[in-house]
Amino acid sequence: MSIAPLPHVMIEPLVRMALLEDLGRAGDISTNAIVPADARAETALVARQPGVVAGLDFALLAFRLCDQAIEATVENPDGSRVAPGERIATIRGPARGMLTAERTALNFLCHLSGVASATAAVVDAIRGHRARVTCTRKTMPGLRAAQKYAVRLGGGSNHRFGLDDAVLIKDNHIAIAGSIRAAVERARASVGHLVKIELEVDTIAQLKDALALRIDAVLLDNMTLEELREAVALVDGRAITEASGRINLATAPAVAATGVDLLSIGWLTHSATVLDIGLDYAG
Numbered sequence: 001m002s003i004a005p006l007p008h009v010m011i012e013p014l015v016r017m018a019l020l021e022d023l024g025r026a027g028d029i030s031t032n033a034i035v036p037a038d039a040r041a042e043t044a045l046v047a048r049q050p051g052v053v054a055g056l057d058f059a060l061l062a063f064r065l066c067d068q069a070i071e072a073t074v075e076n077p078d079g080s081r082v083a084p085g086e087r088i089a090t091i092r093g094p095a096r097g098m099l100t101a102e103r104t105a106l107n108f109l110c111h112l113s114g115v116a117s118a119t120a121a122v123v124d125a126i127r128g129h130r131a132r133v134t135c136t137r138k139t140m141p142g143l144r145a146a147q148k149y150a151v152r153l154g155g156g157s158n159h160r161f162g163l164d165d166a167v168l169i170k171d172n173h174i175a176i177a178g179s180i181r182a183a184v185e186r187a188r189a190s191v192g193h194l195v196k197i198e199l200e201v202d203t204i205a206q207l208k209d210a211l212a213l214r215i216d217a218v219l220l221d222n223m224t225l226e227e228l229r230e231a232v233a234l235v236d237g238r239a240i241t242e243a244s245g246r247i248n249l250a251t252a253p254a255v256a257a258t259g260v261d262l263l264s265i266g267w268l269t270h271s272a273t274v275l276d277i278g279l280d281y282a283g
Contacts, residue, residue: 003079003152005057010145015061018104028100041095042283045109047082048276052120054078054150055112056089059105067097079153081120088277102279112150113275119154119268122252129256131263134159134242138266147269159264167197168219180206184213198242207231211238220260221245228258 045059056078063070070093076082088109091098122133133156139147148158160166167187169180177183180199187197198217201207204227210218211234220231222245235241243255244264255263 003149005078006145006149008057008061011058011061012065014142014146015058015104015108016065018107019062019065019101022104023100028096031096031099035095035099037096039095040093041098041281043091043098044280044282045088045091045105046278046280047076047086047088048084048278049117050083051081051113051117051275052154053080053082053088053109053113054116054153055108055146058108058112058146060089062101062105062108063091063093063098066101067094069093070097070101079116090282091279098279106277106279108146110274110277111272112146113277114272115147115150115269116154117275118272119151119156121249122263122265122268123155125249125252126256126263129253131243131256131260132157133252133268134262134264135268136264136266137162138270140269151268154268156268157262166195167191168200169197170200171202180209181213184210184215188214198240200244204230204234207234211235215239217242219244219264225254225258228255228260232259 053076056074060072063072070091073090074088075090076086076088082088119133126133135148135151135156136159137144144161148161151158160168169183169187174180174183177186184197184199191197196216198219199210199215200219200221201210202221202223207218217240218231218235219242220228223231223243228243232241240262241260242262242264243258243260247255247263247265252263
């Protein structure tokens with residue numbers, strides 16, 4: 001499935017802000033002192049680990065914002081799976097702008113490729129099961145849209161983008177409302193007909209209470225594999241089932257095998273390791 005890139009208007013403020021943070025008050029004093037103003041160079045963005053490319057538009061925009069004369073040839077666009085040594089893009093143009101943009105470009109590209117690669121690893125691990133991998137709101141401030149885009153490139157799906165997307169009734173909501181029924185009924189009375197309601201449960205007893213109400217999805221939090229299997233059987237297709245809590249690459253296949261619809265994994269965005277990509281001088 002082709003994943004549409006993020007619009008320029010969404011990524012430009014992020015890249016511009018990152019460049020301004022790096023340039024500080026005096027610009028790139030290292031490059032300006034060493035590299036002649038008329039120097040030109042050719043470099044390549046090269047993968048040093050296997051993984052999935054994400055964030056290339058961010059990287060290329062960083063180069064262009066530093067010097068509009070910089071041009072790029074893309075060999076492996078976002079969503080591509082690359083091997084160590086494989087070229088992602090070739091960058092040509094004024095050397096000063098290229099070197100000034102290097103770190104910002106790589107920060108975006110390496111981080112977002114890391115998110116996509118981590119997602120792809122889990123997706124590959126549960127292949128053959130019907131479950132899908134989904135992310136959470138545990139994202140870096142300001143980077144939610146970018147990180148969720150990277151999750152999609154890795155083959156995953158997106159949970160809520162914000163608190164206004166859908167209702168997710170969690171344990172503290174229930175505690176303050178007084179009961180599951182009170183929380184669900186208040187939510188249903190307050191939101192529009194297009195807004196879905198998901199309820200978090202951590203016991204089978206809570207799930208039974210939830211199924212007596214009109215909900216669209218259940219978040220099965222920190223349940224054992226046996227409890228997940230029982231929960232899926234109880235739900236019997238009446239709501240979307242989402243498993244959550246300490247799911248990792250090793251445990252994901254067993255969780256998926258319980259029959260749940262979704263595996264909700266926060267570390268894909270808040271703790272994914274960057275994909276090692278370098279900017280290599282080519283001439």
